[in-house]
Amino acid sequence: MMYKMESLSVIVNGISMGAIYGLIALGLTLIFGIMKIINFAHGALLMLSMMLSYWAWKFTGINPYLLIVIIAPLMFVVGYVTERFFIKPVLDAQKDVREPIAVLLLTAALAIVLENLSLMVFGGDYVMAKTTVTDATLVFGGVTLSAARFYALLIAVVVSGGFYLFLQYSELGRKLRSCGQDRNTASLMGINVPNTYAIAFGIGTALLAVAAITLLPFYYVHPTVGGVFMTKAFIVVVLGGLGSVPGALLGGIIIGLIESIGAQYMTATLTTVIVYAIFLLILFIKPSGLFGSRLEW
Amino acid sequence: MDAVKTKKIGLVVLVVGLALVIPMFVTKPYYLHVITMCLLWAYLASSWNLFCGFAGQLSLGHGVFAATGAYVAVMLFNDYNLSPWIGMFIGAGAAVLLSILIGYPTFKLRGAYYALATVAIGSGAVVLIENTQTLGPFNMGGAEGLIIKLMGNAPAYFQFMTKQPYYYIALIMLIIIVIFAFWLKNSRLGYYLSALKEDPEAAAALGINVRNAKLVAAAYSAFFTAIGGVFYAMLIRYLEPHAIAGPLMSNEMVFLAVVGGTGTVLGPVLGGITLHAISEVIQFYFGHLAQGLHLFIYGLIVVFMIMFKPQGIIEILQKYYNRFLGISDRGEEDNDVKSTSGS
Amino acid sequence: MSSPLLEVKELTINFGGLIAVNNLDMKVNTGEAIGLIGPNGAGKTSAFNLISGVYKPTHGQVTFNGENITGLPPYIINRKGIGRTFQVVKPFGSMTVLENVMVGGFVHTSKRSQAREIAMQVIEQVDLKRKINSLAKSLTLADRKRLEVAKALATQPKILLLDEVLAGLNPTEIEESVKMIKNINSSGISILMIEHVLQATMAICNHIVVLDYGKKIAEGTPQEVTSNPEVIKAYLGDDYEAVNN
Numbered sequence: 001m002m003y004k005m006e007s008l009s010v011i012v013n014g015i016s017m018g019a020i021y022g023l024i025a026l027g028l029t030l031i032f033g034i035m036k037i038i039n040f041a042h043g044a045l046l047m048l049s050m051m052l053s054y055w056a057w058k059f060t061g062i063n064p065y066l067l068i069v070i071i072a073p074l075m076f077v078v079g080y081v082t083e084r085f086f087i088k089p090v091l092d093a094q095k096d097v098r099e100p101i102a103v104l105l106l107t108a109a110l111a112i113v114l115e116n117l118s119l120m121v122f123g124g125d126y127v128m129a130k131t132t133v134t135d136a137t138l139v140f141g142g143v144t145l146s147a148a149r150f151y152a153l154l155i156a157v158v159v160s161g162g163f164y165l166f167l168q169y170s171e172l173g174r175k176l177r178s179c180g181q182d183r184n185t186a187s188l189m190g191i192n193v194p195n196t197y198a199i200a201f202g203i204g205t206a207l208l209a210v211a212a213i214t215l216l217p218f219y220y221v222h223p224t225v226g227g228v229f230m231t232k233a234f235i236v237v238v239l240g241g242l243g244s245v246p247g248a249l250l251g252g253i254i255i256g257l258i259e260s261i262g263a264q265y266m267t268a269t270l271t272t273v274i275v276y277a278i279f280l281l282i283l284f285i286k287p288s289g290l291f292g293s294r295l296e297w
Numbered sequence: 298m299d300a301v302k303t304k305k306i307g308l309v310v311l312v313v314g315l316a317l318v319i320p321m322f323v324t325k326p327y328y329l330h331v332i333t334m335c336l337l338w339a340y341l342a343s344s345w346n347l348f349c350g351f352a353g354q355l356s357l358g359h360g361v362f363a364a365t366g367a368y369v370a371v372m373l374f375n376d377y378n379l380s381p382w383i384g385m386f387i388g389a390g391a392a393v394l395l396s397i398l399i400g401y402p403t404f405k406l407r408g409a410y411y412a413l414a415t416v417a418i419g420s421g422a423v424v425l426i427e428n429t430q431t432l433g434p435f436n437m438g439g440a441e442g443l444i445i446k447l448m449g450n451a452p453a454y455f456q457f458m459t460k461q462p463y464y465y466i467a468l469i470m471l472i473i474i475v476i477f478a479f480w481l482k483n484s485r486l487g488y489y490l491s492a493l494k495e496d497p498e499a500a501a502a503l504g505i506n507v508r509n510a511k512l513v514a515a516a517y518s519a520f521f522t523a524i525g526g527v528f529y530a531m532l533i534r535y536l537e538p539h540a541i542a543g544p545l546m547s548n549e550m551v552f553l554a555v556v557g558g559t560g561t562v563l564g565p566v567l568g569g570i571t572l573h574a575i576s577e578v579i580q581f582y583f584g585h586l587a588q589g590l591h592l593f594i595y596g597l598i599v600v601f602m603i604m605f606k607p608q609g610i611i612e613i614l615q616k617y618y619n620r621f622l623g624i625s626d627r628g629e630e631d632n633d634v635k636s637t638s639g640s
Numbered sequence: 641m642s643s644p645l646l647e648v649k650e651l652t653i654n655f656g657g658l659i660a661v662n663n664l665d666m667k668v669n670t671g672e673a674i675g676l677i678g679p680n681g682a683g684k685t686s687a688f689n690l691i692s693g694v695y696k697p698t699h700g701q702v703t704f705n706g707e708n709i710t711g712l713p714p715y716i717i718n719r720k721g722i723g724r725t726f727q728v729v730k731p732f733g734s735m736t737v738l739e740n741v742m743v744g745g746f747v748h749t750s751k752r753s754q755a756r757e758i759a760m761q762v763i764e765q766v767d768l769k770r771k772i773n774s775l776a777k778s779l780t781l782a783d784r785k786r787l788e789v790a791k792a793l794a795t796q797p798k799i800l801l802l803d804e805v806l807a808g809l810n811p812t813e814i815e816e817s818v819k820m821i822k823n824i825n826s827s828g829i830s831i832l833m834i835e836h837v838l839q840a841t842m843a844i845c846n847h848i849v850v851l852d853y854g855k856k857i858a859e860g861t862p863q864e865v866t867s868n869p870e871v872i873k874a875y876l877g878d879d880y881e882a883v884n885n
Binding site: 106113273287 | 355357402403406408409410412413414416417418420421424425427428544548551552555587588589590592593595596597599600603604607
Binding site: 483484485488489491492495496498499500501502503504505506507 | 718723743747792
C-alpha cells in the first residue's frame with residue numbers, strides 16, 4: 001500500500017511539474033507559432049520574472065500568488081517593449097531572408113545580457129521564497145502531496161485553459177491566430193501585424209511570469225535558472241506541436257512524468273538525456289508533434 | 298591589377314610579420330596567454346564558420362566537436378602515453394565521424410529546428426560526459442573533469458613551460474585555417490555551399506547534391522574544431538565538461554563569428570580577436586566591480602552588432618580596405634576573388 | 641527512326657485526391673522545340689517538377705536518352721542533361737551574375753577556371769555580359785530571367801525546360817528573349833517550354849501540347865492547336881484574346 005502511494009505522489013509530482021513546463025511552453029508556442037521565431041531569451045525572461053517576484057515578495061511580504069496581479073502585467077510590458085525595440089527591427093531587416101536566424105541570435109544575446117544584469121543587480125546567491133506554502137502538504141485520500149506543487153498544477157491548468165479560450169473566442173485571440181497563419185493576409189484584412197506581434201510577445205512573457213510565481217515557493221532562483229527550463233520548453237513545444245495550446249500542456253505533462261518516473265531509476269541528469277533523445281527522435285520522425293499540422297513547420 | 302595584388306601581399310606580410318614578433322615585446326606570461334586565447338578563439342570561430350557560415354546552418358552545439366577532439370586526445374595521452382600531436386588527429390577523425398552521424402538526420406530540418414537539435418545534442422553531450430567516470434580502459438573524469446598529466450617541458454607531448462610556444466602554435470593554426478577557408482570559398486564546394494545557402498531547391502536543379510555538400514563542409518568544420526579543442530585542453534591543462542562541450546563554448550563560437558561576419562574568410566578572425574580582447578580587458582580592469590559585468594557588456598555588443606551591423610565587423614572594414622587597395626566597392630577590378638570573401 | 645530524347649508515358653501525380661497531372665504522354669525529339677500550354681492550374685509546372693525529379697510520380701515513367709529516370713533526385717537528373725528554370729526565378733542574390741552562372745558551370749568540372757570559361761560563354765549567349773559583376777539581387781526582372789536561363793544553360797544540358805521565361809516582360813524584352821531561345825535551340829539544345837505568351841511560343845516551337853486539368857487535350861502544330869475547338873473552350877475562361885491573335 002505504501003509503495004502504491006509513493007508512486008502516486010511521484011506521478012502527481014510529475015504532472016504538476018509538467019503542467020508548469022506546459023505553462024512555460026505556452027508562451028513559447030505562442031511566440032513561435034505566431035511570429036515564427038525561436039525566442040532564446042524565453043528562459044532568461046522566466047528567470048527575470050522569478051527574480052522580480054522574489055524581491056517583490058522579500059520587500060513587501062505579500063503572498064507570491066497575489067503578486068501575479070502585479071508581476072504578470074509588468075512582464076507583459078517588458079515583453080512588449082523587448083519585441084518592439086529589439087526584435088522588430090531585426091525581424092524586418094530579415095524579411096526576405098529564407099531562414100531569419102539573426103533574430104534567434106539576437107534573443108540568445110539578450111539572454112546573456114539579462115542573465116548577467118541579473119547577476120550584477122541581484123547577486124549570485126540561490127534564493128527561494130520560503131512561505132507557509134513551501135513545506136505545506138495536502139492529503140487526498142491517504143496520499144500526501146506537496147501543496148506548493150499542487151497549487152502550481154491548479155494555476156497552470158486554469159491559466160492554460162483560460163488562455164485557450166481566449167485564443168479561440170476573443171477578438172484579440174483571432175487576430176493573433178490570423179497573424180500566425182498568414183501575416184500578409186492578416187495585414188490586408190486591416191490587422192496591425194507589428195503591434196500584434198508585440199502583443200503576442202508580451203502575452204508570452206506574461207504567461208512566463210505566472211509560471212515563475214508558481215515555481216517560487218519550492219524552486220531555487222538563480223540567474224542561470226532559465227537555461228534548463230527553456231530547453232525543456234522547446235522540447236515540449238515540438239512534442240506538443242507548434243502553435244497548439246493543448247499540445248503544450250499535454251507535452252509538458254508527458255515530459256514532467258518522464259522526468260519524475262525516470263528519477264526513480266536513474267540520476268536526474270540522465271533523465272535529461274532521455275528527454276533530449278526523445279526530442280531528437282520526434283524531430284527526425286514527426287516534427288509536427290502530437291497536434292501540429294504537417295505543413296506548419 | 299598589379300598594384301592591387303602588391304598591396305594585398307604587402308598587407309599580409311605586414312600582419313603576419315607583426316604577429317610573429319609580438320612575443321618579443323609582450324613578455325608577461327599573462328598578457329601573452331590572453332593574446333594566445335584571442336588567436337584560439339579566432340581559430341574556433343573560423344572553424345565553426347567553415348560549415349555554419351558558408352552553408353548557412355546555425356549550429357549551437359559545436360562544442361561537441363571540440364570536446365570529442367579534446368577528450369579523445371587527452372584520454373589517449375593520460376592513459377596510454379600517446380603524444381597529443383598524434384592524438385589530435387585521432388580525435389579529429391572521431392569528430393568527423395560524429396559530424397556525419399549527426400548531419401545525416403539533422404540536415405533535412407529547417408533552420409530553427411536544426412538549431413534546436415544542435416542545442417539538444419550539445420547539452421546531451423555535456424550530461425553524458427558528466428555521468429561517465431570511465432570509458433572502457435580510459436578515465437573520463439565525469440563531472441569533476443580531467444586533469445592533463447603534467448610532464449614539465451615536453452614538446453613532443455605538446456607541453457611547454459613558457460607561453461611563447463603556445464602562442465606560435467596558435468598563430469600557425471590560425472594561419473592554416475584562414476588559408477583553408479580561402480581555398481574552400483573559391484573551390485567548387487565553396488560555390489556550391491553559397492548556392493545552397495541561398496536556395497537549396499535552385500542548387501539541386503543545378504546538379505548540386507545538397508546533403509553531400511553539407512556533410513563534407515560539416516566534416517571539415519568538425520575536424521578543425523576538434524583540433525582547436527585539443528589545443529585548448531593542452532593550454533588550460535584541465536578539461537571540464539561544461540567548459541568544453543557546453544553552451545559557453547558553443548555559443549561563444551557563434552557570437553564571435555557573427556560579430557565578425559559569417560560566411561566570410563576573415564570575419565570570424567576579426568570577431569574572435571576583437572571581441573575576446575574586449576571581454577578580457579573589461580574583465581581585467583572592471584571585473585572586480587560586479588560579477589558578470591564583462592559578459593553583460595559582451596552581450597550588449599553582440600546585440601548592438603546584430604541590430605545595427607548584421608554583416609559584421611568585416612563590413613565596416615571592407616570600405617576602408619577597398620579604399621586602401623584603390624578599387625571600387627563592387628570589386629570590379631578583380632574577377633578572380635569572390636566579392637563576399639572579404640580577404 | 642530515332643527514339644525521342646525525352647519521353648513521358650502515363651505520367652500521373654495524385655496529391656491526396658487532387659490529380660495534378662493525369663496520364664500524360666508526351667515526347668521531345670532531339671533538336672525540337674516543344675511548347676506546353678494550357679490555362680492556369682492545368683498541371684504544366686507539375687509536369688516539369690515530375691520530369692526534373694522534384695516530385696515522384698504516383699504512376700508512369702520518364703525516359704531520357706533511353707534511360708529510365710523516373711523518381712531520381714533533381715541533382716542527378718540535372719547531371720544527366722536536363723536543365724530547368726523556375727517560374728518564380730531563383731537567383732542567388734548575394735552572388736554576382738558570374739558567380740551564379742559558375743555554379744552551373746561546375747556540374748561537369750571541378751576546376752574553377754573551366755567553370756568560369758563555361759560561365760563566360762553562357763553569359764555572352766544570353767547577353768548579360770554588361771552585368772557580369774553585378775550582384776544578382778540588383779538585377780531587373782528581365783535580366784533575372786536571363787540569369788535563370790544562363791544558370792541552367794551552364795550545366796550543359798541536352799534539353800532545357802523553360803517555365804514561363806517570358807512572363808512579366810514587355811514586348812521588346814519578349815522579342816529579345818525569343819531570339820535568345822531560338823539561338824539556344826539552333827545550337828542543338830532541345831527546348832520544352834511552358835508559356836502563356838502564345839504568339840512567342842508559336843514563333844519558337846514547331847509542336848505544341850495543350851494541358852487542361854492535368855490531361856492532354858490536344859497536340860499538333862501551332863495552327864492546328866489554336867484552331868482546335870477543345871483548346872479554345874479550355875481557354876475561354878482565361879485569355880481568349882491571346883488565342884485569337
